[in-house]
Amino acid sequence: DIQMTQSPSSLPASVGDRVTITCRASQYISSYLNWYQQKPGKAPKLLIYAASSLQSGVPSRFSGSGSGTDFTLTISNLQPEDFANYYCQQSYSTPPTFGQGTKVEI
């Protein structure tokens, strides 16, 4: 299985900040990398697919970049509703695997 490692595990931030979350794959995955946001008690929500494509309806302050093994999710101008857990997921090979998550907290 491809291992996905996110950093940091926890990210203290304030409204208006620009934050960056990193995801590293244990092997090459091209651009087959997706990002999800999950709030407490809710299902994850797809934010970014194929490393940098914004899912319909997702605010443009979310952006993704990277290819190969190293990827980033950036949230510019952090809003109160952005405080949540974020997960990366590789869709290059089966089984699809997720990172352990990053908690963006106040």
Place this chain on the structure above:
Amino acid sequence: QLQLQESGPGLVKPSETLSLTCTVTGGSISSRSYYWGWIRQPPGKGLEWIGSMYYSGSPYYNPSLKSRVTIYVDTSKNQFSLKVTSVTAADTAVYYCARHPGIAAAVTDWGQGTLATVSS
């Protein structure tokens, strides 16, 4: 608007079988464009892909669970189901049903999730 809704017992005894069903509304499970799958999340932990299937194909299972998992589709009811046999406390999790446009693709649609607890 597609909606996915999980249902099933919230409490299962150790060594027994966990059975969950996902009812699809607002779309057809026989769609040629999508796979239907299950993902779980133990309390306070990360996400684990259980398996997926195309409505008319063979299911794919995560090798870590393959010996205990079955996924099947009932097109007449527009539902798909999950069975996990010989459960232990480690199978306690929120189980999500999901739709995705490829066997390992990004999950575009999620159910709300249902907590299944394994306990005597």
